[in-house]
Amino acid sequence: EAGVTQSPxxxxxxxxxQATLRCSPxxxxxxxxxxxxxxxxxxxxxxxxxxxxERNRGNFPPRFSGRQFPNYSSELNVNALELEDSALYxxxxxxxxxxxxxxxxxxxxxxxxx
Amino acid sequence: xxxVTQLDSQVPVFEEAPVELRCNYSSSVSVYxxxxxxxxxxxxxxxxxxxxxxxxxxxxxxxxAEFNKSQTSFHxxxxxxxxxxxxxxxxxxxxxWGKLQFGAGTQVVVTP
Numbered sequence: 001e002a003g004v005t006q007s008p009x010x011x012x013x014x015x016x017x018q019a020t021l022r023c024s025p026x027x028x029x030x031x032x033x034x035x036x037x038x039x040x041x042x043x044x045x046x047x048x049x050x051x052x053x054e055r056n057r058g059n060f061p062p063r064f065s066g067r068q069f070p071n072y073s074s075e076l077n078v079n080a081l082e083l084e085d086s087a088l089y090x091x092x093x094x095x096x097x098x099x100x101x102x103x104x105x106x107x108x109x110x111x112x113x114x
Numbered sequence: 115x116x117x118v119t120q121l122d123s124q125v126p127v128f129e130e131a132p133v134e135l136r137c138n139y140s141s142s143v144s145v146y147x148x149x150x151x152x153x154x155x156x157x158x159x160x161x162x163x164x165x166x167x168x169x170x171x172x173x174x175x176x177x178x179a180e181f182n183k184s185q186t187s188f189h190x191x192x193x194x195x196x197x198x199x200x201x202x203x204x205x206x207x208x209x210x211w212g213k214l215q216f217g218a219g220t221q222v223v224v225t226p
């Protein structure tokens with residue numbers, strides 16, 4: 001069974017640009033979660049999509065947005081990039097009937113903003 | 115306020131020695147608790163989880179954790195570590211919204 005995949009692996013942008021990160025969940029999983037792992041800040045919950053809808057978001061500004069497609073893959077968009085957006089962005093998926101919210105994580109996209 | 119607290123940011127340990135990673139949770143998270151491991155340059159992998167029932171939970175790679183309600187703790191242990199256990203370990207709770215709340219992580223460095 002293929003795991004959660006994310007693309008690109010690395011992304012380098014300059015301040016003010018927009019970044020788009022992609023995530024493909026495990027087949028059969030309908031929920032997708034996005035997390036930011038910034039140096040010194042640990043893992044922070046960003047967004048949660050389920051069945052194509054945004055279910056919840058963490059304490060991030062509106063320039064962090066995303067969507068979930070009918071095939072349950074997801075995009076995370078970060079507009080007006082700032083230097084502190086440099087981080088590892090992790091995507092996780094969960095089976096619809098998953099017990100206790102067990103999430104499976106992808107390898108991450110490392111975003112560097114210069 | 116931090117709802118899951120990992121008490122050690124880094125734990126150095128010699129190979130074949132035991133290790134314990136400490137985690138305390140607050141009432142803002144439910145008693146669904148997890149430990150995840152992140153190997154260098156990889157994503158997160160579930161080590162074990164506590165949902166209910168027996169307070170001693172066994173996970174992969176020889177790890178186990180004990181849920182202690184009175185002490186609001188969920189410490190992770192391994193009796194004998196290997197070099198390959200070098201990684202960052204995250205204690206995780208689930209809040210009332212169903213979101214995972216991560217601790218700050220504990221870096222385990224295993225040396226020969």
